[in-house]
Amino acid sequence: MPKTRIDSAISRGLGVSTSGAPLEPLTLEAIFHSAALVVDVMTENRLRALQDLKFILTKAGAQVTPSSYLFTRNGVILVKGDKDKVDADKVLEMALEIEGEGVREVEEEEGEEGEVLVLTDPAEITRVAGELRERVPEGVEVMSKGMEWVPNEDTMVGGLGERGEELERVVGALEEYQDVVGVYTNVREEE
Known part of the structure; x- marks a missing residue:
């Protein structure tokens, strides 16, 4: 891992960006097929982060819409x-x-x-x-x-099949974005 990325992570842990600007929280909600997503973000530039994350979601076929009521x-x-x-x-x-x-x-x-x-x-x-x-x-x-x-038990979904693999790719892409703190879904783990 590059040193700059490590330094950036340390700064974010302290609540400031590498430029010294304070970080602001942002929550983005979406629906991917029948699965709800909530993305927590800490960023110095809310508009840039929102635009980038919306692009990742819409490119994957997700709809940016309220879903936190399922959690x-x-x-x-x-x-x-x-x-x-x-x-x-x-x-x-x-x-x-x-x-x-x-x-x-x-x-x-x-x-x-x-x-x-x-x-x-x-x-x-x-x-x-x-x-x-x-x-x-x-x-x-x-x-x-x-x-x-934490997803509400009565609103959890399962049995996504191929869509489950697509969802994993979307979640992976969101988690790779440097400002994302956490990605949560209401998908029940398959046993």
Whole structure:
């Protein structure tokens, strides 16, 4: 990876562009066939980013239209540690004591550490993450916190077939755009 791209990523993490201009948030919504997309962007030039991202979407056959009503904005806290110490029930109990909205266990693979995601109200994410840090046992850490668009369970779609591969290409193209922070879809993972 080129040094300039690394420096740009570090600057963006600090909330400024490489030119020193402050970054502004932008959310772009679209529908690709039956799948909803929400794209979070942090950019120094909203008009340029909007134009570039709309071009990527329309070229792929997506329609730029409201779709965030199919999602819920949640604070997400990742708790990670030894498998025997990270228990979704224990984390749920701690989270409920400090007013977390819900907990769901992340799939675990053999030999890997246990992980649990705590979903919270976006306004409470810092407080809940701080209190969880104080309460988790030794060997368990609060690894990260952030905001995510979580699809509403009753509006998720699946069975896209070939369109699923097209959607993956569109999501990949959006994620490659330097100002994009996250791309969220309401597509159910195939089992």
